[in-house]
Amino acid sequence: MLHISFIITFYNLPVELLIECIDSILRLSLRPSEREIIVVDDGSDNSPMNELMKYGDEIIYVRQKNGGLSSARNKGIDVATGTYLQFVDADDQLIKAPYEQCIDILRNQKDVDMVLFDFSTDLQIEIVTESVKPITGSNYMLNNNIHGSACGYLFRRIILGELRFTSGILHEDEEFTPQLLLRAEEVYPTHIKAYYYNKRENSITSSKTPYDTEKRINDREGVIIRLHELCDKLPHQDRMALKRRVAQLTMDYLYHIIIETHSSEILNQRLPRLYNKGLFPLPNAKYSKKYIWFRKMTNSNIGRIILLHTLPLLKKER
Secondary structure, three states: OOOEEEEEEEOOOOHHHHHHHHHHHHOOOOOHHHEEEEEEEOOOOOOOHHHHHHHHHHEEEEEOOOOOHHHHHHHHHHHOOOOEEEEEEOOOEEOHHHHHHHHHHHHHOOOOOEEEEEEEOOOOOOOOOOOOOOEOHHHHHHHOOOOOOHHHEEEEHHHHOOOOOOOOOOOHHHHHHHHHHHOOOOEEEEEEEEEEOOOOOOOOOOOOOHHHHHHHHHHHHHHHHHHHHHHOOOOHHHHHHHHHHHHHHHHHHHHHHHHHHOOHHHHHHHHHHHHHOOOOOOOOOOOOHHHHHHHHHHOOHHHHHHHHHHHHHHHHHO
16 A cells, blocks of 8 residues: 655744645645655754644654754654655655656556656646656666755665665765665656755855865765775676766765865865775766766866866856
8 A cells, every 4th residue: 555654854944834845745645544744853943843733643743852864864764654755855845746746656556666756946847747667776877867865756665774864964865865776676767846945045055154165075075985985895787876976976076176165275185085095087987978078177187277267157157
């Protein structure tokens, strides 16, 4: 029987956003027996419990000491009883009609491990019908760039095994999602824009303080190194798939150093660390046009100087 656990993580947000998030789930065609809504309050200064009383048994509210997004999601996993899991950030929403298409895949296909879908910054989405065939997670990742966010995956809970989010870091999704995909045998990759992403300017991932910038860089580096070390423990196809993802993340890591610091000194300090781990120069592979171009530019001092002078300007123009 279909049963989806929706894990909503909440911390110091306007309660109105949380209510909109919950309501977006309740609008889905799922019967009460087919859904489980878990709100994990990660130690907010003010509990939203009073405002949530109106939902009664429709939700499970869990409050814990502040431990960060990873800790809150891990708590949600431990509480969940559904066959499938869906992570939702409390300031975001599920878009009814397109998300129903994802649910229909679970209803109409057998042994679905995962449904992949896209994000939107608009709640009004035109429905697009597409025919999707299953593929293994490793095969998909070997041939495609993947979404980093764990919110873009509706997946079977049992494939998690012991996999959990690493606590205390930023960009925890980037470490979690490729490992999750490698565990999935029946993956349905869609282009359905089913998740409304509410981009907020005051989040730590957009903060420009020196401390937050350095933490983002350090945490990105740690994720890359841990995934790189995992490659050697995997079967051949899984290893090649994860190597592609590691190369993509390394490229993104260098890109963010350039646009966030504008510093040749910081870039030149970081490159030897990647080199010593076998992560730089970037692998000579044709993953994408952007990757090929970026690899060529970062392989020379002149190319890196050009990137340092042009990428921040291009970022501002966008």
